[in-house]
Each structure stands twice: as structure tokens, then as C-alpha cells.
Amino acid sequence: MSEFIASKLQEWEFWFLLPLSSAWAQAVGWLLAALVHITLLINVVAGGALLFIWLERKVSGRIQDRLGPTRVGGRFGWLQTLADGIKLIQKEDLVPEGADRFLFRIAPYVSFCPAFAIYFALPFSAGPGHSWVGQQLNVAVFFILAVLGVEVFGVILAGYGSASKWSLFGAMREAAQVVSYEVPLGLCVIVPVMIAGTMDLVAIGNMQAGWFTNWLVFHDPFTFVTFWVYFTCAMASVNRAPFDLAEAESELVAGFHTEYSGLRWSFFFMAEYGSMFSVSVLAAILFFGGWNGPVPITEFLGLTYAVSATEWSLAGYLGGLIGMMNILLKGTLGVIVMIWVRWTLPRLRIDQVITTCLKYCTPIAAAMFLGAAVWTWYFPGGVLLKPSRPMGMTREGRPADSSTTDLAQPSPYYESTTDYLPPSLANRKEVR
Amino acid sequence: MDAINWHSVLFLLFALLTCVFALGVVFAGNIVRMAFYLVMSLSATAGLFFLAGADFVGAMQIMIYVGGTLVLLIFGVMLTAQGPWVSMKTRGGEWILAAIVGGSMLAVLLQTAFSVEAWRAPDKQAVAEIKQLEPTATPLGLGLLGVRVDNEKAPGYLLPFEIVSVHLLVVLVGAAYLARAKRRAKPADGE
Numbered sequence: 001m002s003e004f005i006a007s008k009l010q011e012w013e014f015w016f017l018l019p020l021s022s023a024w025a026q027a028v029g030w031l032l033a034a035l036v037h038i039t040l041l042i043n044v045v046a047g048g049a050l051l052f053i054w055l056e057r058k059v060s061g062r063i064q065d066r067l068g069p070t071r072v073g074g075r076f077g078w079l080q081t082l083a084d085g086i087k088l089i090q091k092e093d094l095v096p097e098g099a100d101r102f103l104f105r106i107a108p109y110v111s112f113c114p115a116f117a118i119y120f121a122l123p124f125s126a127g128p129g130h131s132w133v134g135q136q137l138n139v140a141v142f143f144i145l146a147v148l149g150v151e152v153f154g155v156i157l158a159g160y161g162s163a164s165k166w167s168l169f170g171a172m173r174e175a176a177q178v179v180s181y182e183v184p185l186g187l188c189v190i191v192p193v194m195i196a197g198t199m200d201l202v203a204i205g206n207m208q209a210g211w212f213t214n215w216l217v218f219h220d221p222f223t224f225v226t227f228w229v230y231f232t233c234a235m236a237s238v239n240r241a242p243f244d245l246a247e248a249e250s251e252l253v254a255g256f257h258t259e260y261s262g263l264r265w266s267f268f269f270m271a272e273y274g275s276m277f278s279v280s281v282l283a284a285i286l287f288f289g290g291w292n293g294p295v296p297i298t299e300f301l302g303l304t305y306a307v308s309a310t311e312w313s314l315a316g317y318l319g320g321l322i323g324m325m326n327i328l329l330k331g332t333l334g335v336i337v338m339i340w341v342r343w344t345l346p347r348l349r350i351d352q353v354i355t356t357c358l359k360y361c362t363p364i365a366a367a368m369f370l371g372a373a374v375w376t377w378y379f380p381g382g383v384l385l386k387p388s389r390p391m392g393m394t395r396e397g398r399p400a401d402s403s404t405t406d407l408a409q410p411s412p413y414y415e416s417t418t419d420y421l422p423p424s425l426a427n428r429k430e431v432r
Numbered sequence: 433m434d435a436i437n438w439h440s441v442l443f444l445l446f447a448l449l450t451c452v453f454a455l456g457v458v459f460a461g462n463i464v465r466m467a468f469y470l471v472m473s474l475s476a477t478a479g480l481f482f483l484a485g486a487d488f489v490g491a492m493q494i495m496i497y498v499g500g501t502l503v504l505l506i507f508g509v510m511l512t513a514q515g516p517w518v519s520m521k522t523r524g525g526e527w528i529l530a531a532i533v534g535g536s537m538l539a540v541l542l543q544t545a546f547s548v549e550a551w552r553a554p555d556k557q558a559v560a561e562i563k564q565l566e567p568t569a570t571p572l573g574l575g576l577l578g579v580r581v582d583n584e585k586a587p588g589y590l591l592p593f594e595i596v597s598v599h600l601l602v603v604l605v606g607a608a609y610l611a612r613a614k615r616r617a618k619p620a621d622g623e
Binding site: 026027030100102103106110137138139142146149150153156157160161175178179199 | 438462464465468471475487488490491492494495498499500503568569
């Protein structure tokens with residue numbers, strides 16, 4: 001993209017009324033390309049928060065037999081969040097007297113940055129010939145888990161910097177909770193990674209192309225259970241009720257953000273909704289086929305790129321767009337389930353939270369990991385719900401790494417991992 | 433394009449961030465602020481790894497150093513602190529000692545860094561050859577399972593890997609043993 005902008009800049013040099021040397025055109029193109037990516041991703045987070053806060057009000061209202069917002073912006077109160085935002089901007093930016101001013105001020109940004117950084121590695125649509133992702137990482141799953149763990153640091157800084165015991169209690173609980181829930185979360189994520197044989201989210205998503213029976217959640221009973229454990233742990237690690245001990249409104253006033261007001265407070269909420277959406281999208285990619293719909297409509301309509309295509313094409317673009325709709329829809333459904341759970345279940349006590357993690361989630365996840373490993377070893381092609389194409393195979397049942405031009409073939413990139421094997425091992429793999 | 437090597441501009445940016453925040457760790461008085469600067473410094477180091485195309489090592493840096501170590505550090509500080517603000521008072525002698533140790537370490541590292549011919553100037557050819565989509569974790573994983581991708585004849589790292597795994601398991605069991613509820617067993621009858 002940066003090369004494209006740079007070439008256009010040089011083409012339209014006349015309009016800028018200043019002679020652009022090749023180096024500067026390159027530099028400006030580079031900056032603009034980066035800005036486009038970042039702006040798009042920030043809008044996913046900010047726009048998502050706008051939508052989800054409204055949704056939270058609406059869903060909680062319905063669950064409690066109320067109407068929720070009805071006035072701001074028409075019948076359904078669409079603009080309620082915007083009104084909230086305007087209210088928050090007007091509020092005074094308070095810093096408590098005894099607080100560590102520097103840490104107190106910087107904590108909301110420290111909390112927001114990791115929540116946003118996750119989106120760099122999160123693909124929104126991909127397929128043969130294209131991938132809509134900020135930066136396609138070979139270890140995207142691992143990167144996301146690592147960054148998710150850093151998020152707790154902002155909360156700890158907020159709790160410590162506020163010099164308030166409620167805040168400190170909230171931060172300590174959050175630290176204990178996030179550190180312990182990272183273990184089962186990691187174990188759950190390993191299961192689809194093991195079945196796919198890669199940590200690259202683009203490759204994992206592309207593997208599940210085709211009918212919904214190809215989705216990893218239906219791969220075997222173990223992955224099905226793993227998804228629910230993953231979702232529980234994800235909810236705990238993004239600090240949502242019934243695991244919202246760091247806030248615990250009835251015990252700790254508002255927990256770690258007791259002392260915050262105005263825009264700084266809203267940064268914590270942007271971070272929370274941002275990470276809620278990102279763990280939901282991660283669940284969608286790992287277990288629910290990512291950008292592939294339940295029925296391969298784009299394949300029927302021919303809205304895909306050819307495997308070796310390098311040129312932009314309308315059909316391929318539309319297919320990518322449909323894929324993005326799919327994944328946004330799945331992510332939003334995940335968020336709705338989180339909201340639903342929040343407003344129907346009572347909060348757990350801290351000992352119950354840790355018990356859930358250590359005595360239930362971790363052993364279950366470990367057992368599911370072993371079970372899935374044994375299952376994929378014995379039934380590499382699936383058993384009950386036989387996928388129309390076994391994992392890593394083309395529709396005709398050939399191994400995917402024989403070079404065919406099948407549109408539904410998993411991405412060419414995925415095969416390159418087998419190229420990496422030394423010949424002795426590559427042959428062994430084919431035999432199996 | 434020929435005028436400026438943007439890869440080295442980014443390298444210098446991240447390196448500068450690392451150094452500035454490392455100095456912040458040294459000169460800050462408050463322990464939690466130090467931890468904050470340390471997080472920033474280590475994250476910038478992770479940025480350097482990502483820049484070099486080593487995304488596995490970069491993610492590892494975030495996971496282990498930024499995530500793990502700092503949460504542990506903060507736990508330690510918060511659970512053991514006596515007063516509300518924990519600050520470190522360092523005396524003049526400690527400064528001198530630390531400067532000698534740190535300075536000699538820096539001298540050794542600088543000498544090493546500048547003695548390797550290939551490290552001195554940014555090599556555009558090498559930068560252009562970094563393929564972002566190259567599997568970076570596969571060779572590592574295979575190496576740990578005993579298959580070296582770069583040299584098929586060379587021995588892999590299966591034994592060290594197993595030793596480390598068993599070691600970690602022992603540490604986990606030990607931690608669980610230490611952290612268990614210390615309830616005294618009921619003395620048996622007749623004692």
C-alpha cells in the first residue's frame with residue numbers, strides 16, 4: 001500500500017506544488033499507509049465501544065424488564081453513547097490530593113494501549129490472495145495472549161496511583177485474577193492451534209473454509225468443550241461480570257477506577273469494550289470459522305480471488321467484505337453473550353473466582369487438550385460430523401500441499417510451513 | 433528511497449526509547465514508577481525484535497518480561513510495602529559501585545557490538561531479505577523436538593527441552609506445596 005501511495009504522489013506531484021523526490025514520496029506514502037491502517041483500527045475500537053455501550057444499556061434494560069435508553073437520537077436511543085461521551089468530556093479532570101499524579105494520569109493510556117495493540121494482529125478477513133490484517137504475524141495467537149496479559153498493568157498503576165484503598169484492593173484482585181486465568185486461557189487456545197498446526201490466525205481461519213462443519217468447534221467433542229472453557233476464561237481475563245471483582249460496585253465503590261472521572265475514566269471503558277470484542281473475535285477465528293460463514297456463499301457466487309491473483313478485483317473485494325461482515329457479526333454475538341451473562345449472574349467471591357480457575361477451568365482445559373491430541377491422532381479426517389474436506393485437504397481429498405488451483409484450498413501460505421520441514425520429516429508426514 | 437534508510441530510522445527510534453526509559457528506571461525514586469519505566473523499556477526492546485522480523489522472540493519478550501516479571505515485581509512490592517509510597521533511598525557509595533559494575537558491562541557490550549564487522553552499518557540487502565511471512569516459530573519448535581531445520585546433521589534440543597519441562601513441573605508442584613493451606617492434621621489417638 002505504501003508503494004501505491006508513493007507512486008500516486010509522484011504522479012500527482014503537480015497538485016502539491018512542491019517537487020517530491022522519490023525518497024520523500026516513499027516516506028510520505030509510508031506514513032499515510034500507516035495512518036490509514038491505524039485510523040481504521042482505532043475506529044473499530046472506538047466505534048465498537050460506542051455500539052457496545054448502547055447495547056449494554058439496551059440489553060440490561062430488557063433483562064431487567066425496562067426499556068433502556070429511548071429518547072436520545074430517536075426511538076431506540078441510538079445516540080445515547082454519544083451523549084454520554086459529551087457529558088464525560090465536560091467533566092472536570094480530577095486528581096486526588098494524595099495521588100501519584102504522574103502514574104494516575106498515565107494509567108488509563110497504559111490500560112488502553114494493549115487493548116488496542118491486539119487489533120494489529122487480529123485478521124478481519126482473509127482468503128486465497130488477500131488478508132485484511134494490520135500485520136500478519138506468524139505467531140499471532142501467542143502475541144495476542146501476551147499483550148492481553150499486559151493489560152492488567154494499567155489497572156495496577158491506576159489502583160496504586162490513586163492512593164485509595166478501594167482502588168488498591170480492586171487492583172490487587174484484578175492482578176490475582178488475570179495472572180491465574182492466563183493459564184487455562186493459554187491451554188484452551190493451544191487446542192485449535194494444535195489442530196491447525198500453526199499459530200498464524202490467517203491460516204487458522206482459512207483452514208475452516210467451507211461449510212460450518214469445518215469449524216473447529218465441531219471438529220471433535222473436546223474442542224466443543226474447550227470453546228466454553230475458553231469463553232469463561234476470556235470473560236474472566238477481560239474482567240467482566242460475574243468476574244468483575246476489580247470493580248465490585250457493591251463492595252469497593254468502583255474498584256480500581258474509583259477516583260477517576262471524565263475522559264480518563266472513559267479510557268478504561270474503551271479498553272474494556274475493546275478487549276471484550278477482541279477476545280470474541282479471537283474465539284470466532286479459533287473456533288467458529290472466522291470470516292467463513294456457515295454456508296460458503298462467497299464460494300457459490302464466485303466472490304473469491306484466484307489463489308495466485310495479485311491484482312485487485314471487485315469480486316474478491318466483495319468476498320472479503322462479506323467475510324468481514326461475518327467476523328464482525330460473530331464478534332458482536334460474543335459480546336452480546338457476555339452482556340447477557342453479566343446481567344443475569346451474580347458476582348462471584350474472590351475465592352470462588354480462583355476456585356473456578358484452578359479447580360475447574362485448568363484441569364478441564366488440560367484434559368481437553370490431551371483428548372483433542374489423541375482424537376486428531378486417531379481420526380485425522382473427523383468422525384461423526386465428517387467435514388466436507390478434512391483439515392488441510394482440498395475438496396477432492398488430496399493433501400493441500402499438492403499444488404492445485406482449487407479456490408477453496410487453504411491459503412498458499414499455510415502450506416509453506418510444510419516446506420520448512422527437512423525432507424525426511426516431510427515424507428513422514430505424507431505417509432501419515 | 434536511497435537517501436534515508438527507514439528501517440534504521442525506526443531502529444534508532446526504538447533504541448532511543450529503550451535507552452531513555454532504562455535511564456528512567458535508574459533515576460526514578462519510586463519503585464512503581466521504576467516498574468512503569470521498566471515496562472516501557474522492555475516493550476521497546478520487543479519492538480526492536482518485531483522490527484528485525486523475529487516476531488516469536490518479540491512476543492516472548494512481552495509475555496515473559498513485560499507481563500510475567502513485572503506483575504511478579506508489583507505483587508512483591510505491594511504485598512511487602514510498609515508505607516503508602518515505596519521509594520528507594522540510595523547512598524553515594526551504592527551509586528559508585530553500581531556505576532562501576534554497569535559501566536564495565538557497557539564497555540564490554542560496546543566492544544563486542546563494534547567488533548563484529550557485520551553489525552556496524554545497516555545492511556539494506558539484509559533488510560530487504562526479511563520476509564514477514566516466513567514461519568518463525570516452526571524452526572524453533574522443530575529444534576526443540578530434535579530436528580534442526582538449518583542443519584539436519586546437527587543434534588536438536590530435545591534433551592534440554594525435556595529437562596527444562598521436568599524442572600518447571602517440579603517448580604510448580606513445589607509452589608503448590610508451599611502455598612497449600614497449612615492445617616495441622618489431627619493427632620491420632622493415643623499420642
